[in-house]
Structures are given as C-alpha cells and as structure tokens.
Amino acid sequence: MTFGEQPAYLRVAGDLRKKIVDGSLAPHTRLPSQARIREEYGVSDTVALEARKVLMAEGLVEGRSGSGTYVRERPVPRPVARSGYRPAGGANPFRQEQADERSRGTWDSRSEQAEAEPEIAERLRIAPGDRVMRTRYVFRENGEPMMLSTSxxxxxxxxRTPVMLPEEGPLGGMGVVERMAGIDVVVDNVTEEVSARPGLAEELLALGGVPGHVVLVIRRTFFASGRPVETADVVIPADRYRVSYHLPVR
Incomplete structure (x- = not known):
C-alpha cells in the first residue's frame, strides 16, 4: 500500500457507505453478503468482513440473528437545547436538561444516599467517601427514552434540609437553582463539558440503542460562590439527538 492509499476494507466500506447515504441501499435492505462483497470488489473474506464491521460500528447497519445484516433506518437528529435562560416559574428536571419549550417530556427518577467515588468527590471538592445524594433519571420525549442523567x-x-431529596418536599421537581435558593444557597455559575464515547451496555439498553453506538456525555456542575453544589452526567444518543446551545450575551 502506497502513502495515502486506503486499506482495502476502508475502500469497500466507503463505497457501501455511499450507497447507503444516497439511498441505493435503502433502510431495511439486506446488505450484500460476504461472498457477494468478495466477488464484486475482488477482495478476500477477511476484507469483506472488516468492511461490514466498519459499517456496523458506524451504526449504518445492524445484524439480525439468523437473517443477515441490514441497513438501519437513519433517524433525523433532533435538538436537545441547552440554555442559559430559564422559563418563568422555575424549571423542573426535564426543563433543566432539555430547555426547549416545544418539548413535552416525562421522566422517572430514583434517589439514594451513596459515598462519593473519587471522580465525583473531585468534581464536588469533597473527600472521597463523603455522603452524597445520587439521583438517576430517565427522560422520555413522546414516550421514547431520549436521555439519561445521574446527579x-x-x-x-x-x-437535613427540605431539598435533600430532589423529587420530594416543597420544591420537589424544581431545578437546582430554585431548590438551592430554598435553603439560601445562591447558584451563580454552571459549567458544562461535552464529550463522546461508546455507550455502556446498560445505557444503550435504557436508550434503545445497539452495542457500539456512540453517546454524547454532558458533564455539568452548578456552583454557589465558587463551591460546587451539584454535578451530573447527562447521556444522550448521538445518532438521534444533537446538542444545541443558546447562551446569553453579557
């Protein structure tokens, strides 16, 4: 292979990808068999197999047990809006995570006390093993799981305050800013870091994805006078949603 020349398996995968994108291989169409790929492109079985693996890792095709490999339906990504603005009257967890007034979402949650693991302790600037309230959320849009969050x-x-449990008490279901204000803690800053990684098996199971799918992870931390008062990981399927920021200009 000369400098700049693609490996054979990437060349084959690229041609098949083009056919999927332009519609020549429509959704739910069976991908050419390994033998057909080998004959059509003049490559070995190993190259044909690696090309199929590339397309599967990219989420363009999926294997069906006992049937073969098929082109996946390609969803049109929808925005998950992140905003420095908050609607009047407070913000419930769905508004906090999906600040788009057009969305109509529901969520399930479960809170429990836990010991802070080293990474979480570092983010909250507390000692490893200190007690935290951990809350896990599954957010749904029109009944479809769209996002996970752990705070x-x-x-x-x-x-020992009325806001100890995020979903219970007089401010249950409100956003972090409103809940903290209820105990005279003024949240004045928030940071978000966005990264991408392969989804964990349990995440993809909850979100309706398949092994190998990529997720976006938003690591968010709220601060009050420089002190972290809440940190969270928000997990979003990258093939179905895109993160859109709307931030105030000061």
Missing amino acids: WEPLEVTG
Whole structure:
C-alpha cells in the first residue's frame, strides 16, 4: 500500500457507505453478503468482513440473528437545547436538561444516599467517601427514552434540609437553582463539558440503542460562590439527538 492509499476494507466500506447515504441501499435492505462483497470488489473474506464491521460500528447497519445484516433506518437528529435562560416559574428536571419549550417530556427518577467515588468527590471538592445524594433519571420525549442523567449533591449542603431529596418536599421537581435558593444557597455559575464515547451496555439498553453506538456525555456542575453544589452526567444518543446551545450575551 502506497502513502495515502486506503486499506482495502476502508475502500469497500466507503463505497457501501455511499450507497447507503444516497439511498441505493435503502433502510431495511439486506446488505450484500460476504461472498457477494468478495466477488464484486475482488477482495478476500477477511476484507469483506472488516468492511461490514466498519459499517456496523458506524451504526449504518445492524445484524439480525439468523437473517443477515441490514441497513438501519437513519433517524433525523433532533435538538436537545441547552440554555442559559430559564422559563418563568422555575424549571423542573426535564426543563433543566432539555430547555426547549416545544418539548413535552416525562421522566422517572430514583434517589439514594451513596459515598462519593473519587471522580465525583473531585468534581464536588469533597473527600472521597463523603455522603452524597445520587439521583438517576430517565427522560422520555413522546414516550421514547431520549436521555439519561445521574446527579450528585453533597449532603453537607442539602442534608437535613427540605431539598435533600430532589423529587420530594416543597420544591420537589424544581431545578437546582430554585431548590438551592430554598435553603439560601445562591447558584451563580454552571459549567458544562461535552464529550463522546461508546455507550455502556446498560445505557444503550435504557436508550434503545445497539452495542457500539456512540453517546454524547454532558458533564455539568452548578456552583454557589465558587463551591460546587451539584454535578451530573447527562447521556444522550448521538445518532438521534444533537446538542444545541443558546447562551446569553453579557
């Protein structure tokens, strides 16, 4: 192979990808068999297999047990809006995670006390093993799972207060800013870091994805006078949603 020349399996995958994108291989169409790829492109079985693996890793095709490999339906990505603005009257968890007034979402949640693992302790600037309230959410849009979120709040801030449980009490279901204000903690800053990685098996199971799918992870932390009062990981399927930011200009 000369400099700049693609390996054979990438060349084959690229041609098949083009056919999928331009519609020559329509959704739910069976991908040419390994033998057909070998004959059509003049490559070995190993090259044909590696090309199919590339398309599967990209989420363009999926294997069906006992049937073969088929072109996947390609969803049109929908926006997950992130905003520095908050609607009047507070923000429930769905509004906090999906600040788009056109969305109509529901969520399930479960809160439990836990010991802060080293990474979470670092993010909250507390000692590993300190007690936190961990809350796991599954957000749905029109009944379809669209997003997962796990948040951690230091109990040295919220413990033995009316907002100790995010979904219970007089401010249950409100956003972090509103809940913290209820105990005289003024949230004045938030950071978000966005990254991408392969989804974990349990995440993809909850989100309706398949092994190998990529997820976007938003690592968010709320601060009050420089002190972290809540940190969270928000997980979004990258093939179905895109993250759109709307931020105020000061």
